[in-house]
Amino acid sequence: MRIMAIDYGDAHTGIAISDPTGLLAGYTTVIDGYRPESVAERIAALAREHGVEELVLGYPKNMDGSLGPRAEKAETMAALLRETTALPVVLWDERRTTIDAHQILMSNGKNAKKRKKTVDAVAASLILEGYLTFKKGH
Numbered sequence: 439m440r441i442m443a444i445d446y447g448d449a450h451t452g453i454a455i456s457d458p459t460g461l462l463a464g465y466t467t468v469i470d471g472y473r474p475e476s477v478a479e480r481i482a483a484l485a486r487e488h489g490v491e492e493l494v495l496g497y498p499k500n501m502d503g504s505l506g507p508r509a510e511k512a513e514t515m516a517a518l519l520r521e522t523t524a525l526p527v528v529l530w531d532e533r534r535t536t537i538d539a540h541q542i543l544m545s546n547g548k549n550a551k552k553r554k555k556t557v558d559a560v561a562a563s564l565i566l567e568g569y570l571t572f573k574k575g576h
Contacts, residue, residue, distance in 0.1 A: 442490040443566030444481060445535065445558050446515050451477050452558030454566040455488050460573070463566045466559040474515055478522040485523050493525050494569045496532030496561070528569070535564040 439460040445452035449472060455465040465488065471477045485493070495516050498508040516527045539560035 439492065440488055440490045441492045441494060441566065441569065442481070442485055442488070443494045443496070443530070443562045443569060444515075444519075445496045445532065445561040445565055446477070446512060447558060448472065450558045451481075452560070452562030453481070453484060454559065454562035455484070455490060456566060456570060458489075461570060463563045463570070466563055468556070468558045474518055478515070478518045481519060482523045485525060491525065493519055493523065493527045494530045494565060495519065495527055496535065496565045497529035499531055499533055501533060530565055530569050532561070532565050535561045535568075538564055 439456075440458055441456045441460055443454045443463075449470065451469040451471070453465075453467045453469060454463050456462060457464040467484070469477055469480045471480065481493070484490070495512055497512050498506075500506050512529060516529055519525070519527050539557045542560060543557060
């Protein structure tokens with residue numbers, strides 16, 4: 439079962455899609471776009487193209503576990519994705535994924551400009567990795 443993880447942002451949305459077994463992260467990309475509807479349409483097209491059966495959307499909770507405006511945006515996007523793709527959407531706690539993604543890219547010698555271009559895809563990969571690990575345990 440292919441699963442797509444989404445790191446939704448105001449201008450850039452990271453995408454990571456698992457391999458057909460649903461065990462490893464495979465394909466990654468970044469969607470540039472500001473309008474939620476156009477981002478959802480691009481996600482739906484990628485999901486169809488790659489045979490995705492489940493979406494995992496990063497759910498940005500505050501460090502204390504409370505929900506803020508970013509979490510509300512994720513909830514709105516989840517509803518839009520369910521409507522646009524007709525696929526199940528899981529909200530996944532993404533605390534620290536972007537911070538971790540920056541650290542991974544920094545440790546691999548990427549400068550700030552190069553990091554900016556790939557950090558969203560790496561963050562989506564981290565969301566996918568966490569979710570796949572969770573599913574293996576259940």
